[in-house]
Amino acid sequence: MKKNSQNNFNPKKLKYSKVQYFFWLLSGCEINILKDCPTDYNRQAGIGFTIFMTTVLAFFSGSYAGWYFGESYATAIIFGLLWSALIFSIDRSMVVTLKKDPTLKKQKFWVPLISRGIMALLIAFIISIPLELLIFQENIELHMEKYKLDQTYEVQQAALRNEAVSDKEKLLKRDSINALQLKNELSFGEPKGDPIYDNLKSDFNSRNNxxxxxxxxxxxxxxxxxxxxxKVPEEFNSNQKDQSTSQWREYSNKLRAKNIAQSNLNKFDKSGLNLAKQKYIDYKNDWLTNKDKEKKQLETSLINQSKEISNSIKKSDTIKGGFEKKIQDKKGFVLRFMVLEDLASTIKITEILDAKGKKVERIETNKEGTAILFLLWLIRILFFTIEILPTIAKISTPLGAYDFAIYKKEKEIEEDLERRKEDYLNHQKKLDDLKNTNEIEIENKKNKIEKNLHINLLEEIALAQNDVAKKQIDDFRKKHLY
Structure with missing residues (x-):
């Protein structure tokens, strides 16, 4: 009776909605395994819903930012889709890579929470910035002109500070021109327009020519x-040149010309040539040494002057360059963010005139900025909570049937891989053993064949020696006995 009741048992088919199935796909769970774990249906669907909402918010955030980059709906939609796809893949990976071990009594909590919390914090800040600009758009528009005027005033002050270093810049320009002229002079390798050098060089060239x-x-x-x-022919039956020929007379003329040329060369004042050359080279080397020294002094002076000017106008150029970059930004995204940060400032600095008529700065508490800063951080904390919520939900909830099923499935796969590995290693071992056996058999056959060949060779040698001995005996008998 008990056996029949077991055979007739038919488990009820587990039902789930299409909405749940959609959110399961987003959560990154193993749906084939989850179908057999009804107690985890809602938990996995909740994780998928949180990822879905984060993706939607990322799409709106990316689209709003993309509008300022391209100022077209196509750019906004494309950038929003790419941005939401990136955030979706990151969120899904953060949840999928978080697994529990049913064999442990106490599951890990802080390590996965902190590592994923850092990533969630970065994503929350990046997503929240465009939405913050959208929420506070009206305040930003009202504060935009005032912010530009304040920055213009700072640039004007920086320009006034730049005038203090104008004299140093003129000196630097003069030295730069001198350095360029000196470089051009050195490029020739010798002094140009120097009468002393020209005379020495002319004297040396004249003597040398x-x-x-x-x-x-x-x-x-x-x-x-x-x-x-x-060309002079030799005398008949003699090695002497025939001096009676015309060739000998031509040779005599050439010989006299040679002696005259040698005499003229010997009479030349070669010591004067060497002295002129030495004076010419010494003057040129002294000129190069002095110019190199002057060049190094100018280069050192230019470096020092550049450092002084750079340090003097570094602050003013930074302010001016930053403002010009923000003003020239046609998209206005960075400029709007800077305006929002200025709005969220909790301190307000104003300039007033004291009793002596001098300008002094007065520091006040900015109530409007404090309120905006509070709302900004509230929005950022909200996005951070949304980002970290799937991780907290998966860590803090107790082990469910899905966790046990996943662990069991992974173990089965691991055991199957281990078994396949052992089978492969055993198969390889058999192949190696078979290969070694074949090699041994081949070696034995080879040795046996060589042994037989050696024996046959020895037998043939013995027979040949026997025939030779018999032949020699027969020859001896025929020669000496008969």
């Missing part, structure tokens, strides 16, 4: 005399 002419004449005469000598 004369020496080169005499040297070329001597070398030419030597070559011509050698060629003429080689």
């Amino acid at each position: 004369k020496y080169q002419i005499l040297l070329n004449q001597y070398n030419t005469s030597v070559n011509e005399s050698n060629r003429a000598y080689n």
Whole structure:
């Protein structure tokens, strides 16, 4: 009877709505496993709903920011879709990677919460900024002109501070021109327009040209005399040159020309040439040394002056450059955020005239800024709560049937992989053993064949030696006995 009742047991089919199924897809759960865990239906659907709402808010936030970047609906929608897809993937990954271990009595809480909390905090701030600009749009528009005027005043003050360093800039410009001129002079490698250097160089070139002419004449005469000598025929039955020929007379003329050229070369004042060359080179080297020294001094002066000017106008240029960048930003996204931050300032600084007529700064508490700052942080905390809520829901709730089922499924997969690994290793071991066995058999067969060949070879050698011995004995008998 008991057996029949077990066989007739038919479990009731578990039902779930299409809305739940949609949010299951967003939550990143294993739907095939979750279908058998009805107690976790709502929990996984709640996690998926939170991710869905975060994605929707990210779409609106990205679209609003994209409007200022491209100033078109197409740009806004495309940027919103990309931004929401990125936030969705991050949120889904934060939840999917968070798993519980049913074998542990106490689950990990702080480590996953802190690591995901940091990511949730960053995402919350990034999503909230465009929506904050949208919420406080009216206040930003009212405060925009005042903010620009305040920044313009700061730029004017910075310009006045720049006038104090104008003299240093003129000096720097003068030294820069001198450095450029010096660089051009050094590019020639020698002084230009120096009469002393020109005279030394001209004297050296003149002497050197004369020496080169005499040297070329001597070398030419030597070559011509050698060629003429080689053309002179030798006397009959003698190694002596025949001096009665016209070739010998031509050789004699070439030889006299050679002696004259050698005499002229020997008479040349070579010591004067070397002295002129040394004076020319020394003057040039001294000029280069002095110019290099002057160049280094100018470069050091330029560096020091640049540092002084840079330090003097660094603050004013930073203010001016930052303001110009914000004013030139046609999209206005960064400028609007700066205006909002200025609105949220809790301190208000105003300039008043004292009894002596001097301007003094008065610090007051900005009540409007305090209220806006409170609302800004309230919005940011709200977004942070929405971002971290799926993580808290998954960590703080007790273990459910889905957690046990996931753990069991992962263990089964792990065991299956381990079994496959062992089967693969055993198969590889069998292949290796079979390979080694085949190699041993092949080696044994090889040795056996070599042994048989060796035996056959020895037998053939023995037979051959026996035939040779018999033949020699027969020859001996025929020769000596018969």
